[in-house]
Amino acid sequence: MNIPNLLTLARIAFIPLLVMVFYLPYNWSLLLAAGLFGLAALTDWLDGFLARRWNQSTPFGAFLDPVADKLMVVVALALLIERFDTPWLTLPALVIIGREIVISALREWMAEMGNRGLVAVSWIGKVKTTLQMIAILLLLGFAPGTPIAQLGVITLYVAAALTLWSMLQYLRAAWPHLSRGM
Template identity: 35%
Template sequence: MNLPNLLTLLRLGLVPLYFLAFFSESPWSMQYALGILVLSGLTDLLDGYLARKYNWITPLGIVLDPLADKLMMLSVIISFILDGRISWLAAGLLIFRDAAMILTSAFFHFRQKQIVPATWWGKTTTVLYYMTVVAILFKWRMADFLLWSTIGLSFVTSFVYLHKFRAMNR
C-alpha cells in the first residue's frame, strides 16, 4: 500500500463524512460539506501527482481512484436530490452521462483500444461542475443556470471525446 493509494482510501472515507456534514443541523453544515469536498479534491490532485511523479501507479489505484471520484460526485448529487436542491431530471442526466463515460471507457480499455486523454473540454466541464456544486450548496441565484449549463457542456464534452476516440482508433 503506497501513499497515493492511502490518499485514495482517505477520499473514500470522506464520502460518509460529507453526508454527515451536509445533513447536520449545524449552522455551518454547508461550510463543513464544502470543506470536505475541497479536501477530497486536494487529495485527488495530490495522489495523482505522487503516483505519476514517483511511478507509484498500481492496479489498485487505477481502480480505486476513479471509484472514489465518482462516489463523491454521486454523493453530492444524491444529497442535492434528497434536500430538494436539484430535480430528478437534472440528477438523472448527470448520473447517466457519468455512467456512460465510465462504462464506455472501461469497455474500450479492456479491448486494448486507445483511451482519449483529458482535454480542455473535460477540464472546463470539471471546473464548471465544481462551481455549480458550490452555487447549489449555498443556494445562489445562478445555481439553476449553472446546473443546466454544466449538464449541457458535459454532453458536448462527451460527444467531443467520442469523436476523438473514433479518430484515434481507426
C-alpha cells in the same frame, strides 16, 4: 500502498462523513459539508499530481481514482437533488450522473478492445470537472434560493452542457468500434 493511493482511499472515506455532516441540523453544517467536498476535490488533484511527480502510479490507483471521484460526485449530487427538490437542479445533476455511467462503461469496453486511448480524459473533461466541483461546492455550502446557490445552479448547467459535449466527443471517437457488426 503509497501516499497517492492513501489520498484516494481518504476521498472514499469522506463520503459517509459528508452525508452525516450534510444532515446535521446546524447552520454551519452547510459550510462544513462544502469544506469536506472541497477537501476531497483537492485530494483528487493532489493524488494525481503526486503519483505523476513521484512516479508512483499503480494499477490499483488507476482503477480506484476514477471510482472515488465518481462516488463523491454522485453522492453529493444525490444529496443536492434532495435538498433543492426541484427539476431545475435534478435535470443537470442526472445528466452528469448518467454521463459518468455511460463513459465509465465506454472506457471499460474500449479498454477490453485495446483502444482505451480513444476515450482518454480530454481538456473538455477537465474543464467540466472543475466547473462541476465549483458548482457542487456552491450548492453544498449555501441554501437554496440564495444568490450564491443560484450561481451554483447556473454553473451546474454549464458543467452539464460540457458533460454532454464531452460525452458526444468520446462516443464519436469510439463509434467506429461500437458500430462494427450492427
